[in-house]
Amino acid sequence: MLSTRRAILSAGLLVSLSATGVSAGAQASPQTQEKAQNQSAAQAAAKPVYTAAESAIIAEMKTLRSTPDSERGAKTSAIAAEIAALPGSKNKLRLASGLSNLSTEGDFGHQSLQDVANTLTLALTQSPIVPTADKAERPASPYLELAKLVRYEHVTSTLNDPEFERAKSILVADEVEVEKADFTLTDLTGKSWTLSKLRGKVVMVNFWATWCPPCRKEMPDLDTLAHRFAKQGLVVLSLSDEDDHAKVASYISSHNINYPILLDPDGTTAKKFHVEGIPKTFIFDRSGKVAAQSIDMRTQGQFLAMLQQAGIKP
Structure with a gap:
């Protein structure tokens, strides 16, 4: 089976956030999850330890789907600000990536999407993901998530990272292949x-x-x-x-x-x-x-x- 709602988390992020009870917005299918877990067995085995501040943010993220649509944009922006205020770390990137996935489940206003993109940009700037020696076919999920926000949700990002540029190029290549696809x-x-x-x-x-x-x-x-x-x-x-x-x-x-x-x-x-x-x-x-x-x-x-x-x- 494939994935659920857009928002895919990278192996480590998917495992860590699901462990906290925060489901990804664009949810990854069982097969996608299995592949991600196999690709980062070491990360999956080492469950992240969250600080009190990080745990409080996770608790807030769990309530987003039950928040009225009229209030969800403002709440998303508030959570983005809380994540942005955290010191740079892998956990911060996990939270920023998770919020990115939840932020696109409807129409909660452009400003909330921009706030989420800014926070994900900051988290990736502080904790860039170094590609493996053989350079994986696709960049790590947070780069692709940010590239999709920029290309399809029309937000901006100041991230200066070759992997982000590669992610944007891959989206363009994907679109070309989709137009040729048939079924x-x-x-x-x-x-x-x-x-x-x-x-x-x-x-x-x-x-x-x-x-x-x-x-x-x-x-x-x-x-x-x-x-x-x-x-x-x-x-x-x-x-x-x-x-x-x-x-x-x-x-x-x-x-x-x-x-x-x-x-x-x-x-x-x-x-x-x-x-x-x-x-x-x-x-x-x-x-x-x-x-x-x-x-x-x-x-x-x-x-x-x-x-x-x-x-x-x-």
């Missing part, structure tokens, strides 16, 4: 769908899972949009790589989701799309170009803005 998958009713055969339509390709809270939260909005803009040629497809198809079907039926749910065995399509955390959504315009993409859960308003980039008229 033929079957939905829960047995109907076959091929992406390349949907030219002339605006297509939303959404990656999700039943076990992913942010994924579940945005599905009613996807269903509403699929119905509202069907006459304009909008097609919404959600892909799940879960092995238990009956569980997926039961969830969809019980929540009255009516747009197509496709089955992606072994996450093959997700890999083609470089999906490292879910929910993740790509919007293709009528010519098959990627018009917009999300790095996390989106609100209906955010989805509408993305669809307008592909030519959908509200």
Whole structure:
């Protein structure tokens, strides 16, 4: 299985934060987690020890998802300021990275995203992650997280680090590969769908899972949009790589989701799309170009803005 909500933590960060009870925003799938853990067995074995101040921040982070959306932006900014005030350390980077993942689960205001990016920039400046001798194929997750905030959430960062520059270049390369990607998958009713055969339509390709809270939260909005803009040629497809198809079907039926749910065995399509955390959504315009993409859960308003980039008229 793949990952959940965008926000992937690097092996050590994922292990340490999950140990504290703070789940990543873009949650990593069991397979992604296993890979991360294997890549940093030493880090995983050495559970971080948090100071009282760090533990207090972790406790605050645990409450973010239960905070009303109208208050969550301000609370996120406040937590970012608390993390920024900590002395530079790996723990500070862990907390900044964890907050980064939680900060994109909706629309809580641009300022809170900028505050989170500033804090992650500071943490990486104080505690840069040195690449291994053979230089891993992709930079450490915090660099990719910051690069995604800059590219897709339109914040700024003053980080001067070759790994950050490499992360930004990799995102551009990923986008090129996504535009070339194609798939033929079957939905829960047995109907076959091929992406390349949907030219002339605006297509939303959404990656999700039943076990992913942010994924579940945005599905009613996807269903509403699929119905509202069907006459304009909008097609919404959600892909799940879960092995238990009956569980997926039961969830969809019980929540009255009516747009197509496709089955992606072994996450093959997700890999083609470089999906490292879910929910993740790509919007293709009528010519098959990627018009917009999300790095996390989106609100209906955010989805509408993305669809307008592909030519959908509200």
